[in-house]
Amino acid sequence: MKDKLYRTFVDATRNVFNLMLNISDISDHPAENLKCDDGIDIAVGIVGDLQGEVVYRFPVSTSLNMVNIMSGMQFEEVDxxxxxxxxxxxxxxxxxxxxxxxxxNMKCDILPPVQGNPDDNKEYEMKTSCCLSTSIGEIGLEIRLNLVS
Amino acid sequence: MLWKDNYKLGVPLIDAQHQELFRRVQSFLQVLRSKDSWDEKIPMINETLEFMKRYVVEHFQAEEDYQRSINYPGYEAHKQIHDDMVNYVQEVSKKYEQSQNDEQLMQQFGGRLLAWLINHVCAEDQRIADYAKEKGMSGNEG
Structure with a gap:
């Protein structure tokens, strides 16, 4: 189940980058935890059959590259x-x-994204992290979920 | 340029509408991100915001008319996505007015609008184009 979730998140990230940013060359590898000092953490809560959150870590350079591609404008700082x-x-x-x-057949919903990494030291049945490498920089993903019976 | 040729869906009517919508949003973003002080930008922001808000609604309606004309089976779900965005735009606009032109609020709106719009065109609208092409109703058949 954990591996399947990991793959689902990686595939979704790959698809979105491909569609929205025209970036198709993306590789992924498991990471023990998200390591990046100057990243923006975005947490998305998940409720329903799965309960918990996923935290996306976008390093500053990756974030700026993403917004520059989308807007066709030049952004130089994270605001x-x-x-x-x-x-x-x-x-x-x-x-x-x-x-x-x-x-x-898993019914879940997402909560609005919030900036930050709400690491509350809770125990999760499924906890996994990975790092995705793309031509515009890396992205970290930390998945922390419990299966609600 | 905000518009990129890889956003084309292959249905001339929808592609023309999208290019116009992207032009309006680009005008708004250019004012929003210009180097002038916020106070100097406010009149232009307010003007382009109003203009863009009206155009977003017009564009959504035109797109929905097109979906109905080709009996697009995902019409209701797509309309719901449009309605949710229109509600969000109205909500932000109201808060912006109440806050007396808060810059942070408008910058947040601009960022979300940019990402939302690109995903909507590349993912959701692509489904309409795929259906139109499958049914031979894309306008490319002649």
């Missing part, structure tokens, strides 16, 4: 505009994951 655009992308990826899960 409210960039954070909001990145949050929406986290929201879109999570929405795509839910669609994939619902195809497997």
């Amino acid at each position: 409210a505009f960039v954070t909001s655009a990145i949050s929406e992308i986290a929201n879109i990826i999570s929405g795509n994951v839910l669609t994939a899960l619902s195809d497997n």
Whole structure:
């Protein structure tokens, strides 16, 4: 189950990057935890058959590259505009994951994205992290979910 | 340029509407991100925001008319996505007015609108185009 979730999140991220940013060359590898000092963390809560959250970590350079591609403009620092655009992308990826899960009869919903990493030291049945490498930088994903019976 | 040719869906009517919508949003973003002070930008922001808000609604209606004309089976779900976005735009607009032109609020709106719009065109609208092409109703058949 954990591996399947991991793959679903990675595939959704890959699809969204391909569609929205025209970036197709993406590789992934498991990471023990998200390591990046200057990243923007966006947490998306999940409720329903699965309960918990996924945290997306976008390093500053990756974030700026993403917004530069989308807007065709030059952004040089992370501000409210960039954070909001990145949050929406986290929201879109999570929405795509839910669609994939619902195809497997898992009913979940997502909460609006919030900036930050609410690490509350809770125990999770499924906890996994990975790092995705793309031509515009890396992205970290931390999945922390419990299966609600 | 906000518009990119890879956003084309292959249905001339929808592609023309999208290019116009992207032009309106780009005008708004250019004002929003210009180097002038916020106070200097406010009149232009308010003007382009109003203009863009009206156009978003007009565009959604035109797209929905097209979906009905080809009996698109995903019409109701797609309309719901449009309605949710229109509600969000109205809600932000109201908050912006109440806050007396808060810059952070408008920057947040701009960022979300940008990402939402690109995903909507590339993912949701692609389904309409795929259906139209499958049914031979894309306008490319002649």
